Amino acid sequence: MGHGVLLSADVDFMIHGVTKYSFFGHEVWITTTQVCLLIVMLILLIFAVFANRALRKATEVPTGFQNVVELIVELLDGMVKGSMGKAAHKFNNYIGTIFIFILVSNISGLLGLRPPTADYGVTFPLGILTFILIHFNQFKYQKPKDIWKDMCSPLPPWLPIWLPINIISEIAVPISLSLRLFANVLSGTVMMALIYGLLGWVATIWPAALHVYFDLFSGAIQTYVFCMLTMTYISNAIGDAEVA
Amino acid sequence: MDFNENFILGCSAIGAGLAVIAGIGPGVGQGIAAGHAAAAVGRNPGARSEVMSTMLLGQAVAETTGLYGLLIAMLLLFVKPLLP
Numbered sequence: 001m002g003h004g005v006l007l008s009a010d011v012d013f014m015i016h017g018v019t020k021y022s023f024f025g026h027e028v029w030i031t032t033t034q035v036c037l038l039i040v041m042l043i044l045l046i047f048a049v050f051a052n053r054a055l056r057k058a059t060e061v062p063t064g065f066q067n068v069v070e071l072i073v074e075l076l077d078g079m080v081k082g083s084m085g086k087a088a089h090k091f092n093n094y095i096g097t098i099f100i101f102i103l104v105s106n107i108s109g110l111l112g113l114r115p116p117t118a119d120y121g122v123t124f125p126l127g128i129l130t131f132i133l134i135h136f137n138q139f140k141y142q143k144p145k146d147i148w149k150d151m152c153s154p155l156p157p158w159l160p161i162w163l164p165i166n167i168i169s170e171i172a173v174p175i176s177l178s179l180r181l182f183a184n185v186l187s188g189t190v191m192m193a194l195i196y197g198l199l200g201w202v203a204t205i206w207p208a209a210l211h212v213y214f215d216l217f218s219g220a221i222q223t224y225v226f227c228m229l230t231m232t233y234i235s236n237a238i239g240d241a242e243v244a
Numbered sequence: 245m246d247f248n249e250n251f252i253l254g255c256s257a258i259g260a261g262l263a264v265i266a267g268i269g270p271g272v273g274q275g276i277a278a279g280h281a282a283a284a285v286g287r288n289p290g291a292r293s294e295v296m297s298t299m300l301l302g303q304a305v306a307e308t309t310g311l312y313g314l315l316i317a318m319l320l321l322f323v324k325p326l327l328p
């Protein structure tokens with residue numbers, strides 16, 4: 001056990017329990033993930049309050065903070081519009097919200113937090129939400145006959161041999177989505193923890209460059225990928241149907 | 245047959261190292277995707293942003309298999325599921 005213990009004494013990237021309480025007889029832990037999530041939420045709430053205040057006395061020609069808010073909203077709307085087309089106006093809000101949330105969570109490693117998205121308990125619900133949205137919209141915009149035909153896809157609809165395989169691939173969607181986000185952020189967190197834990201005083205100043213890669217670049221790319229995949233799946237589920 | 249803890253931990257470490265070899269595949273795949281994207285931008289510089297987003301999407305999907313290997317390595321090293 002010797003080296004394992006030595007390593008884990010210095011290197012710390014695990015989720016820690018802060019307090020525990022009893023919930024109907026179950027022992028429930030408040031962990032660092034929840035604390036970091038609360039901090040991220042606070043940041044977003046403060047930003048939202050200031051954005052609201054800036055837009056309440058909005059001017060025709062935007063100035064100062066109003067510029068920033070309009071830029072963000074325009075970028076997000078453009079992204080959704082670009083990949084969802086005519087269904088964009090229905091999903092602007094959801095995609096924009098999860099984009100901002102995942103982005104701030106991913107780059108919260110810069111603030112010294114453990115990124116909340118490096119906990120599978122945070123990314124899996126996001127994947128489940130995507131799954132629910134996909135199938136809700138599929139049943140809303142497509143006829144049951146077409147869905148059945150789609151599920152038996154390479155073979156004709158009266159021969160559902162491929163049905164189980166298609167169902168498995170549908171179930172794999174939220175799992176792979178959430179595991180992708182989780183593993184990417186976790187690998188960045190582990191890498192930074194190893195560098196800070198094992199190198200000691202050698203790790204001064206230059207790890208900033210690594211932070212730029214692991215936290216900013218990788219986090220932003222993964223946020224973009226998660227949102228893009230969510231939008232692609234949803235617009236596939238909608239198909240060619242008219243969106244009111 | 246019973247093995248002691250150190251033997252199991254050592255074998256877990258070897259297994260973790262082998263699991264991370266899964267990174268070769270996505271590396272090659274992402275390189276191919278990036279190369280073709282570069283060629284596409286060279287042929288049609290106007291479609292740069294669309295090519296970029298398609299490339300990133302494809303690379304992220306290809307990356308998943310490598311990340312599964314990484315996850316297995318993490319589980320073997322830190323969760324230690326093989327210890328009795």
